[in-house]
Amino acid sequence: MTVTDEREKALLDSVPTGLLIDGQWRDASSGKTFDVKDPATGQVIASLQDANSDDAMAALDAACAAQAAWARTPAKERADILRRAYDMINERAEDFALLMTLEMGKPLAEARGEVAYGNGFLRWFSEEAVRHYGRTLIMPEGALRMQVHHKPVGPCLLITPWNFPLAMATRKVGPAVAAGCTMVLKAAKLTPLTTQLFAQVMQEAGLPKGVLNVVSGSSASAISGPIMQDPRLRKVSFTGSTPVGVKLMKDAADNVLRTSMELGGNAPLIVFEDADLDKAVDGAFAAKLRNMGEACTAANRFLVHESVVEEFTQRFVAKLEALKPLRGTDPESTLGPIVDEGARDDIHELVTRAVEAGGEILTGGEKIEGDGYFYAPTALKVQKGNPILQEEIFGPVAPIVTFSTEQEAIEMANDTVYGLASYVFTEDAARMYRVAEQIDFGILGANVGVVSNPAAPFGGVKQSGLGREGGAEGIEEYTTVQYVGIPDPFAGQKA
Structure with missing residues (x-):
C-alpha cells in the first residue's frame, strides 16, 4: 500500500x-x-x-x-x-x-x-x-x-x-x-x-x-x-x-x-423552447456531471429545441470547461477520475465512434494524461441516428441533438430499450404533464436535474x-x- x-x-x-x-x-x-x-x-x-x-x-x-x-x-x-x-x-x-x-x-x-x-x-x-x-x-x-x-x-x-x-x-x-x-x-x-x-x-x-x-x-x-x-x-x-x-x-x-x-439507463434530458435556461443549464449540468456521469440516472442524451440550442450549448460548454479534474481529496477538485482504465477506454471509444459517425466535439473528447484515470469533460454536437445516442455512456460526456416539435422530442426520448430516468425542462405545466403521460421512464425530473430521495x-x-x-x-x-x-x-x- x-x-x-x-x-x-x-x-x-x-x-x-x-x-x-x-x-x-x-x-x-x-x-x-x-x-x-x-x-x-x-x-x-x-x-x-x-x-x-x-x-x-x-x-x-x-x-x-x-x-x-x-x-x-x-x-x-x-x-x-x-x-x-x-x-x-x-x-x-x-x-x-x-x-x-x-x-x-x-x-x-x-x-x-x-x-x-x-x-x-x-x-x-x-x-x-x-x-x-x-x-x-x-x-x-x-x-x-x-x-x-x-x-x-x-x-x-x-x-x-x-x-x-x-x-x-x-x-x-x-x-x-x-x-x-x-x-x-x-x-x-x-x-x-x-x-x-x-x-x-x-x-x-x-x-x-x-x-x-x-x-x-x-x-x-x-x-x-x-x-x-x-x-x-x-x-x-x-x-x-x-x-x-x-x-x-x-x-x-x-x-x-x-x-x-x-439495471442500465439512457436518460434523455429535453429542453423545450420555453424552458428557463438558467434552470435548464444548471439542471443539465447536475444531471450529467453528478458522480462524473457514472450513474444510471445520468443524463445521457441532450435533446434541445432548435431555437435555443445555440445559447444552451454555449452556456453548458462553459460550465464543463470550468471543471477541475483533480484527485477527490484536493479541495479544488470538481471532477474525479473514471473508476478504472478499462471504463475510461470504453468512454473514449464511444466518443471516437460518435465522431466517426459525424459528431462534432465542442470541448474535451480526450483522456487526461498523467496519474489516474481522468477523462476530459466532453460535449458533442450530433445528429439523429448517431450511435452514442443508443449507448449508456457512464462518464462526463454529453451528446447534444436538436428537435423541432414536442412530439418529435417524445419519440426521440422513447427511442431506447431503457426506461429509468428522464428530465424535462419547460415552463408550460400542461406540456410537462403531456410529456409525463407519454414518456416511457420510471422517473421524471421536472425542471430539476437530481431527483433521487429515500422517500x-x-x-x-x-x-x-x-x-x-x-x-x-x-x-x-x-x-x-x-x-x-x-x-x-x-x-x-x-x-
Whole structure:
C-alpha cells in the first residue's frame, strides 16, 4: 500500500478486510486476496480477502440459520437497530466520505452528499419498519373475515455496484432489515471498502450475527452462482448492467426467486423552447456531471429545441470547461477520475465512434494524461441516428441533438430499450404533464436535474429493470403476502 497521508492511512487501517460470516470477520478459504486501487492515482490502497464458492455457501448457511429468529424479532427492535446505525454513520460521516473518495474517486463534496443520501435510507426504513400495514375486512358474502399479513420473504442475495458504494448498500440492506430478512451482501470488487465499514457499523448498532453477511471477491460468479442455485435463497436484488441482470433473472427462474433489478439507463434530458435556461443549464449540468456521469440516472442524451440550442450549448460548454479534474481529496477538485482504465477506454471509444459517425466535439473528447484515470469533460454536437445516442455512456460526456416539435422530442426520448430516468425542462405545466403521460421512464425530473430521495420509489421500465427501491414501495420488495380466511362469528345472523 502506497498511501502516505496519515489520516487516509489510519482510516484504511481501521476498515475490516475479511469476510463477515455469522457475525465474525474471517479469512477467505481460498487463502487469496484481491487489491483495491485509488482511481485517481492507480495505486493499491488495500487488499481484501478473496471469497470463493465455499465462503459464499458459508454466508448463505449463516443467513438461513438466522432467518427464523430474525423474522420473529419485533419491528421496533429492527427499527431501533437501523436508527442507531443511522446515528453512527452521521457521527462518522467524514470517514465514510473520505473512504468513498479513496476507492471510487468522487470529489469529497460529492462523497459527503452520498453519505447524507445513502444514510437517509436507514432512517427512512427505520420508520417504515413499524408501519408496514396489512388489512382486514369482511368478505362480500359475509361468511369469512379476511386478514392480509406481510411476512419477510426470507434469505436474500444483495449485489451492489461500484458507483455509489454506500447508497447502494443502504438502499438494499435498509428495507431487508426492516422487513425481517437475512442477507448475503456482495459488493463490487472495485469499491468494497465502504461496504466493509458499513457492515461493521451495522454490527456495532446491534444487528444479530448471521443477519448480514458480507462476501467480496475477484470473481462475482464464484459468489453469486452457488447461492443462486440453492433453493433456500428466496430473493435476489441486483443493481448493475442490463446484460448481467438478464443472466441473473434467468438463473433466478430455476428456483422462482423474487427479483429486484435496477439495471442500465439512457436518460434523455429535453429542453423545450420555453424552458428557463438558467434552470435548464444548471439542471443539465447536475444531471450529467453528478458522480462524473457514472450513474444510471445520468443524463445521457441532450435533446434541445432548435431555437435555443445555440445559447444552451454555449452556456453548458462553459460550465464543463470550468471543471477541475483533480484527485477527490484536493479541495479544488470538481471532477474525479473514471473508476478504472478499462471504463475510461470504453468512454473514449464511444466518443471516437460518435465522431466517426459525424459528431462534432465542442470541448474535451480526450483522456487526461498523467496519474489516474481522468477523462476530459466532453460535449458533442450530433445528429439523429448517431450511435452514442443508443449507448449508456457512464462518464462526463454529453451528446447534444436538436428537435423541432414536442412530439418529435417524445419519440426521440422513447427511442431506447431503457426506461429509468428522464428530465424535462419547460415552463408550460400542461406540456410537462403531456410529456409525463407519454414518456416511457420510471422517473421524471421536472425542471430539476437530481431527483433521487429515500422517500421516493426508484426504478425503471423496459430493460432498466423490475421493482422499486426506496419509498413506501421499497419494503414491499422484501415481503410476501399471506391471506388468512377466518369464519365470521356473525355470519348468517340477521339484525
